Amino acid sequence: MTAICFDHVSKWYPRYQSLSYGIKSSLLHLSETFRSLKRERVRVLEDVSFRIEKGETVGLIGPNGAGKSTSLALMAGVVEAETGKVVVAGRVSPLLELGAGFHFDLTGAENIVLHGVLLGLTRREVSSKMKAIIDFSELEACIHQPLRTYSSGMIARLGFAIASHLDPEILLIDEILSVGDLAFQLKCNAKIDEFKRQQVTMVLVSHAMDHVQRLCDRVIWLEKGRIVGEGAPSMIVAEYEKSAQLRHVESRPSAA
Amino acid sequence: MQSPSIAVTHETKPRDVYWEHLWDLVVILTQKEIKARYKNSALGYVWSVANPLLFAVIYYIVFGQIMKVPIENYSLFLMAALLPWHWLANSVIAAPNVFLANATLIKKVRFPRNVLVVSYVLNEGIHFVLSIPVIAGFLLVNHMAPTLTWLAGVPILLVAQFLIVYGIAITLASLNLFFRDLERLTALFVTVLFFLTPITYSSAMVPDSYRTLLYANPVAPLIESWRELFMHGQLSWLVVGTCYLSAFGTLLVGSLVYWRMSSKFAEVV
Numbered sequence: 001m002t003a004i005c006f007d008h009v010s011k012w013y014p015r016y017q018s019l020s021y022g023i024k025s026s027l028l029h030l031s032e033t034f035r036s037l038k039r040e041r042v043r044v045l046e047d048v049s050f051r052i053e054k055g056e057t058v059g060l061i062g063p064n065g066a067g068k069s070t071s072l073a074l075m076a077g078v079v080e081a082e083t084g085k086v087v088v089a090g091r092v093s094p095l096l097e098l099g100a101g102f103h104f105d106l107t108g109a110e111n112i113v114l115h116g117v118l119l120g121l122t123r124r125e126v127s128s129k130m131k132a133i134i135d136f137s138e139l140e141a142c143i144h145q146p147l148r149t150y151s152s153g154m155i156a157r158l159g160f161a162i163a164s165h166l167d168p169e170i171l172l173i174d175e176i177l178s179v180g181d182l183a184f185q186l187k188c189n190a191k192i193d194e195f196k197r198q199q200v201t202m203v204l205v206s207h208a209m210d211h212v213q214r215l216c217d218r219v220i221w222l223e224k225g226r227i228v229g230e231g232a233p234s235m236i237v238a239e240y241e242k243s244a245q246l247r248h249v250e251s252r253p254s255a256a
Numbered sequence: 257m258q259s260p261s262i263a264v265t266h267e268t269k270p271r272d273v274y275w276e277h278l279w280d281l282v283v284i285l286t287q288k289e290i291k292a293r294y295k296n297s298a299l300g301y302v303w304s305v306a307n308p309l310l311f312a313v314i315y316y317i318v319f320g321q322i323m324k325v326p327i328e329n330y331s332l333f334l335m336a337a338l339l340p341w342h343w344l345a346n347s348v349i350a351a352p353n354v355f356l357a358n359a360t361l362i363k364k365v366r367f368p369r370n371v372l373v374v375s376y377v378l379n380e381g382i383h384f385v386l387s388i389p390v391i392a393g394f395l396l397v398n399h400m401a402p403t404l405t406w407l408a409g410v411p412i413l414l415v416a417q418f419l420i421v422y423g424i425a426i427t428l429a430s431l432n433l434f435f436r437d438l439e440r441l442t443a444l445f446v447t448v449l450f451f452l453t454p455i456t457y458s459s460a461m462v463p464d465s466y467r468t469l470l471y472a473n474p475v476a477p478l479i480e481s482w483r484e485l486f487m488h489g490q491l492s493w494l495v496v497g498t499c500y501l502s503a504f505g506t507l508l509v510g511s512l513v514y515w516r517m518s519s520k521f522a523e524v525v
Binding site: 013014073076077078079080092094096097100101103105106110113114117118119120121122123124146174 | 269273276277280281283284285288291292295360361362363364365366367519520521522523
């Protein structure tokens with residue numbers, strides 16, 4: 001069964017920055033403003049098609065600005081494609097970066113409720129999972145302390161503990177697995193393996209190639225908004241690393 | 257292996273769970289704002305009343321004592337308008353920043369974004385409700401007392417004001433993502449609106465040539481209604497009707513702007 005399907009998807013971002021210069025200048029030169037809005041569009045994805053099956057773990061790799069995060073945003077449903085179709089079947093849970101969706105004056109426990117509800121659970125669902133989340137985070141001792149007293153590793157633990165108890169069907173992971181101390185990382189890895197066994201679909205954006213190789217069943221390599229490679233992690237990662245090496249060599253000023 | 261055609265995109269929640277979740281979002285976000293304010297200071301409640309109180313003292317001295325505005329019970333007259341005004345002003349001034357302050361959430365999580373504005377306006381509204389006893393205190397000091405009409409009048413005006421403030425706030429919050437200057441303009445706009453609204457004076461004092469300004473002001477009937485209710489226990493249905501007309505107008509503008517722009521929020525925030 002298909003969990004995520006991109007069908008000839010293209011995505012442009014207008015250069016809204018030109019508007020943000022100021023309301024005055026954009027109003028004074030209204031026609032110019034509209035023209036520049038139409039003209040100055042940045043292509044982020046162009047004619048991208050792929051399918052991700054239920055239970056698969058797929059890595060998105062590529063240089064900065066290749067369209068990886070935009071692909072995740074399309075999957076999460078926070079932006080819309082200009083052309084083409086994005087179909088997602090199942091409850092999508094994004095794993096947020098450090099501290100997002102938290103409030104630092106609230107306690108750990110209050111933040112669990114806040115974060116859980118923001119990510120799509122009802123309060124009843126959160127309270128039924130509260131104990132499991134606290135146990136997983138191993139933060140019982142300070143769960144009633146305000147979050148600002150936590151270290152960044154502890155906040156990361158809390159975030160992962162909540163996300164992993166959302167019963168996600170599709171989990172979107174953007175560069176945040178290397179959090180917490182070593183013991184907690186092992187726990188995270190074990191949880192992710194458990195997700196794999198439970199047939200949770202996972203999409204992972206990462207620059208850590210060892211992570212990608214270890215976790216993913218398949219890798220999609222994006223470059224400038226297009227798919228340039230797709231297949232087994234070992235093969236695609238090797239090719240991507242080769243191309244990155246090449247680019248590095250080319251970009252060095254030649255001595256000769 | 258066959259791949260079935262999937263019609264459902266992103267919406268898998270059944271209807272009742274959807275509404276329960278929406279309600280929970282509003283409650284949790286409002287609680288967050290309130291808790292955050294009170295956890296930072298032991299004097300949280302005092303602060304939310306002290307601010308309008310301070311302004312009342314200033315206006316009382318400047319307009320009541322120095323310029324000798326011919327209004328009876330001028331301190332009460334000021335408080336009865338300043339407390340609801342502060343709900344409006346605090347919400348509107350904060351509005352342009354509401355979405356920007358939640359940029360990461362908006363970029364990553366799919367949820368109805370207007371909930372952020374709803375809960376901010378509610379939070380300020382709850383502070384206003386908590387300050388109503390202060391007005392009752394002012395009445396008692398002036399040998400007056402709250403009347404039974406408050407029981408009906410307060411909820412009627414609360415709803416009207418919530419709709420008006422939400423309408424203005426959601427417009428500003430949405431537009432500010434595209435025109436970042438709006439934040440500065442808003443502060444000016446609120447100052448101008450303050451003096452165009454009958455807060456330090458009564459609408460009866462306004463000369464005929466300036467009447468149109470009063471009629472064009474979407475919050476003037478609201479503030480006047482509060483004061484009539486608090487001071488005399490009266491509600492004019494005509495003025496209340498005008499409040500709801502104004503609520504309908506601001507809500508319409510706000511909703512149009514929001515629905516038009518919300519699909520682009522994640523791209524520009």
